[in-house]
Amino acid sequence: MHKVILWDIDHTLIETGGVGSQVFKDAFEQVTGRKIDRLADVTGRTEQVIFRETLALYDVEDPGDYFPKFVEVQAAGYRARADEMRQRGRVLPGAREALQAFAERPEITQTVLTGNPKPSAIAKLEIFDIAHYLDLEIGAYGTDDADRPNLVPIAQTRATTRTGHTYTRETTYIIGDTVSDVEAAQKGGAQIIAVASGRTTSEELRKAGASICLTGLDDDAAMVRTVL
Numbered sequence: 001m002h003k004v005i006l007w008d009i010d011h012t013l014i015e016t017g018g019v020g021s022q023v024f025k026d027a028f029e030q031v032t033g034r035k036i037d038r039l040a041d042v043t044g045r046t047e048q049v050i051f052r053e054t055l056a057l058y059d060v061e062d063p064g065d066y067f068p069k070f071v072e073v074q075a076a077g078y079r080a081r082a083d084e085m086r087q088r089g090r091v092l093p094g095a096r097e098a099l100q101a102f103a104e105r106p107e108i109t110q111t112v113l114t115g116n117p118k119p120s121a122i123a124k125l126e127i128f129d130i131a132h133y134l135d136l137e138i139g140a141y142g143t144d145d146a147d148r149p150n151l152v153p154i155a156q157t158r159a160t161t162r163t164g165h166t167y168t169r170e171t172t173y174i175i176g177d178t179v180s181d182v183e184a185a186q187k188g189g190a191q192i193i194a195v196a197s198g199r200t201t202s203e204e205l206r207k208a209g210a211s212i213c214l215t216g217l218d219d220d221a222a223m224v225r226t227v228l
Helices: 019-032 047-057 066-080 082-088 095-103 118-127 148-163 179-188 202-208 220-227
Strands: 003-007 108-112 172-176 191-195 212-214
Touching: 003 148, 019 047, 019 066, 019 082, 047 066, 066 082, 066 118, 082 118, 095 108, 095 220, 108 148, 148 172, 148 179, 172 179, 179 191, 179 202, 191 202, 191 220, 202 212, 212 220
Parallel strands: 003 108, 003 172, 172 191, 191 212
Antiparallel strands: none
């Protein structure tokens, strides 16, 4: 049975070590002309929502083209700070090994489901040298829809077009670290493997409805068994 894995990125596969917040602030200022020292809550949310709420936080009116411009400037910011991000950030323990283990299974397709805009998601994964494990053309991104659950059928449709296989709730797995990932699976039509590797605790993830909750990705054999 063919299956598709939809990986969250931030705090599931990687951490930027605080570089992400600075890149956001710099890109926001370049696009809007407004310097900021804080941004809207980011945990588990799409960049469209974070950007829109940060505009509201500072009473900045969007003429209609701010977000597309922000997407490009943000991605350029990540690439410009690649060395800094590698120094301050990291690939989380077990993430590379889990990606490799799944990549060796011909019946499994791996991609991402992330609130990041596509250019920034690709930049982050390439900076940490894990992009090659994933088919990033069939992923679903914060530039596709502001509502995270809506990203699930987008990724499933793209995966079906690529592989010829139909993906249902039973054959689609989100691996993520937030309550929003759990909600995306429940509402979007996927199973959830929650990982308490970010700010959300195992208890909070289980309370949100995650029946499978891991403390990390260290045991790649267990991860493969869970999916298979």
